[in-house]
Every structure is written in structure tokens, then in C-alpha cells.
Amino acid sequence: MPDRTASAPNEADRFARAREKQAVALLEDYVELIGDLIAEAGEARVADIAHRMGVAQPTATKTVGRLKREGLATARPYRGVFLTEAGAALANRVRARHRTVVALLKAVGVPEATAELDAEGIEHHVSEKTLAAFEAFLKDRQA
Amino acid sequence: MPDRTASAPNEADRFARAREKQAVALLEDYVELIGDLIAEAGEARVADIAHRMGVAQPTATKTVGRLKREGLATARPYRGVFLTEAGAALANRVRARHRTVVALLKAVGVPEATAELDAEGIEHHVSEKTLAAFEAFLKDRQA
DNA sequence: AAGGCAGTATAGCACAGGCTATATTCCGCG
């Protein structure tokens, strides 16, 4: 018997995984942005988050609520939003991954502006293994 | 004045674009799969679509309904699902892009299985420009 | 100290995309 047991995921698993990544994509972008705002302005206000994300203010408020539920952020009503340790760690990982994805795209010939645009979506589907491959490729390139 | 007018999209635009791509991702995967099923089995039944997508049958039925509304598919109740001309054209573009994304990932050192997994999500965020760059890169590589 | 405005939260709506449970239809077989 060829034994494909527990080896190659099938098509359905692949789709399920993509759906899962999509579900966390928004949270990743939010924590990254909140981290940016805190670094830039010292605080992350809901209005600024909404503006930078391109959504209405109540939408940002609601998503921040989800971040709180997931243990990624805290917020005092009518005050700013803060990242938990887990949130800050995620933000840093996401930011680094974003940069690597952009760099990889540019390295294979994608124009900078396009790389920035496409990376915003692509990044969330780049696994640890793929990220490692990207980094290795970039290192070789530069050598 | 540096004049950034109508040139670089800002952060909010970038996020909006990623959200838009995400909204059509599911439709793309469905039409590609329906095309595959028709090619393989001569017809695309809702049960097979559901099974291959890894969702429950009513979920597939509902999404097929959306494909119909968007002019990508037709379906006769209790019979199979068919692609419109637009749907078939989209399926072909999506299938080709999928293959190119997998090939690019492998070309930069991503293991095949990982490439297949990640490509399922990445593909939907690869713009025409990025796709063209990928193709050019692959062509050079092989030369 | 108080008022007003800006910022935030809440209410309530729509739609996508999951699900289970159930109704309906089709079709092959006895």
C-alpha cells in the first residue's frame, strides 16, 4: 500500500487552511497597525485605527472588541487601545513577515508599488516554512 | 511640492484592496473547482463541490447561488452546475495563476507540499503585474 | 465650573459564509 496516511493534505484541507488564514488576516493587520500607531504617536486611538484601516469608526471599535476577546489587546473606554504581550509579539512577527514578503516580491522583479499592494494580502498566507525559504532566497541573492 | 497626487495608494487603499481580493477569493476557487469537476467527470454536482471544498452541502448550494447571481455559473435544480462563458474564462485564468504561483514558490526554494498549501491563499492576492513578474522570473530561471 | 465639541460607544441593519435539521425531488430497481 502506497500509504498517503497523514502526509499530503488533500484539496479540502488546503481550502480549509486558506479559510482559516483569511479569518486571522484582519486581526494581524489590526495588531500591526496598533503597534505602528503606538510607536509613532504614543497611543492608538480608535479614530486613527479606523482612518488608517479605511473603515468606519464603529467597525474599528467592534474589531478592537474582538482583539480584546482574543487576548491580543486591551482598551479603556474612551481611552486608547493597547496591545497585550501576545498582541505585541504578534505585531512584531507580522511586521517582519510583511517586510520579507515585500522584499521577496521585489527580488523576483515586482515593481515596488505593486509589491506593497499585493503583499498586504499575500503576507497572511505565507507560512513559517515559506517565510524561511524567502529569507534564505534573499540572503543568497544579496551574497 | 513632491506631488503624490493619484500616485502611491495609501495604507487605507491597500487594506481596502486586500479586503476586495478576499471577497472574490471564494468565487475564484469555486469556478476553478467546478471547471475541474466538469473536465474530470463531465459534470459538477453540488455534493462533489461540497466534498472537494471541504464544506457542508448547503454551504456549497448557497455559494453556487452567489455564482449564479454574479453571472459566473448556471444550475438546473437537482441537476449539475455549469459555468457561463465568463465563469469558464475566470476558471482558466485562476487555474493558470495558481500554477504560476506554485511554480514561483518552488523556484525560490519553497518545498512542493508547502507551496501547494500556501498558494491556495496567496494566489488570490497576486495582481496581473505581479503575475507577469513571476512569469518573467520563471522564464529567466529556466533559460 | 460649565458647555460644547470631538471622540467613542451602542443600536440596529445587511450580507457573506459557515452549520444542522428537514423538506423535496429524482431516478433506478424491484
Added chain:
DNA sequence: CGCGGAATATAGCCTGTGCTATACTGCCTT
């Protein structure tokens, strides 16, 4: 022929992510 099981559709639920309209707070300014 007609019946029963398989396939499909429908009903009804939940959550997420958007929106607008409106209520509430906090704080700056007079």
C-alpha cells in the same frame, strides 16, 4: 409502475465584518 434512498434544496441559526444613525463621555476653553 411506484417506492425508497440518495441527492438537492430550504429553513433557520450563528459569527464576522461592513455600514449609518444616534447616544454618551471626557476634556478643552472660555
